[in-house]
Amino acid sequence: MTPTQTLNLVDALQKTIPIAEEAGALLREHFARPRRALNKSSVIDLVTEADKQSEALIVNKLREFFPTHQIVGEEGGAYDHAGTNGDYRWFVDPLDGTTNFAHGLPIFSVSLALTGPDGKPIVAVVYDPTRHETFAAAKGYGATLNGELIEVSATKTLGAALLITGFPYDKWTSPENNLDHWNNFVVRSQGDRRMGSAALDLCYVAAGRADGYWEGKLHQWDMMAGVLLVLEAGGRVTDNQGGTDFYDVKRPFIVATNGLIHDQMLDVIRLGKDAPRP
Numbered sequence: 094m095t096p097t098q099t100l101n102l103v104d105a106l107q108k109t110i111p112i113a114e115e116a117g118a119l120l121r122e123h124f125a126r127p128r129r130a131l132n133k134s135s136v137i138d139l140v141t142e143a144d145k146q147s148e149a150l151i152v153n154k155l156r157e158f159f160p161t162h163q164i165v166g167e168e169g170g171a172y173d174h175a176g177t178n179g180d181y182r183w184f185v186d187p188l189d190g191t192t193n194f195a196h197g198l199p200i201f202s203v204s205l206a207l208t209g210p211d212g213k214p215i216v217a218v219v220y221d222p223t224r225h226e227t228f229a230a231a232k233g234y235g236a237t238l239n240g241e242l243i244e245v246s247a248t249k250t251l252g253a254a255l256l257i258t259g260f261p262y263d264k265w266t267s268p269e270n271n272l273d274h275w276n277n278f279v280v281r282s283q284g285d286r287r288m289g290s291a292a293l294d295l296c297y298v299a300a301g302r303a304d305g306y307w308e309g310k311l312h313q314w315d316m317m318a319g320v321l322l323v324l325e326a327g328g329r330v331t332d333n334q335g336g337t338d339f340y341d342v343k344r345p346f347i348v349a350t351n352g353l354i355h356d357q358m359l360d361v362i363r364l365g366k367d368a369p370r371p
Contacts, residue, residue: 106218295322
């Protein structure tokens, strides 16, 4: 494909879904291995091997189907040599939820997203290997779960909302560790959850299983697929100030909701560390 050719989004999506599912099957095989006999070093090796094998599989398949596209992977960084067309770029997270995977907690995913010339996602697939759930979206075509259309929830108030978040890896040393926002939301919502896979968190908002999500210090491969899924399911995604220019920001803070509670969530985020109890 040359830069002047138009990409068929539905065709690209149909080619991407089996890639994510094949990588997920590989992860599932690694995940099924017994852990009791493994020491800490062996567990780390198991996760690293699964992560790298999943990414290698994905990158090879993407190169086969989309040879001119650029690829950015969590493990391998930028595969600039994989494509010459900078208009299209894949963001690959071969194993989102590595800590869960290492501990034997079956909440992890494979996340693939393609961005277009404006840097915004246009194709997205997130696959949950343990639940055999495939979340997929192409810009302008809606979002699906295992082929069925999904949409965000209809919850109108923060007090009735179920929220999801995550915490950064530097939570022990950084003052921006999300604990202030967690404390503020937990007393204002029906419930807060920390699942451990940003991609799945966003998928759950898209599917109406959760009403809102917030998290900072993300990478593009963490969020690109999930952001498109939320938007195509009828939701709203912004940064923590309500802006939408977060796609090329380094380690952005995003808020994703059903749209109905979005401003309420932004108001709570603005409260900060010295917020009074409601």
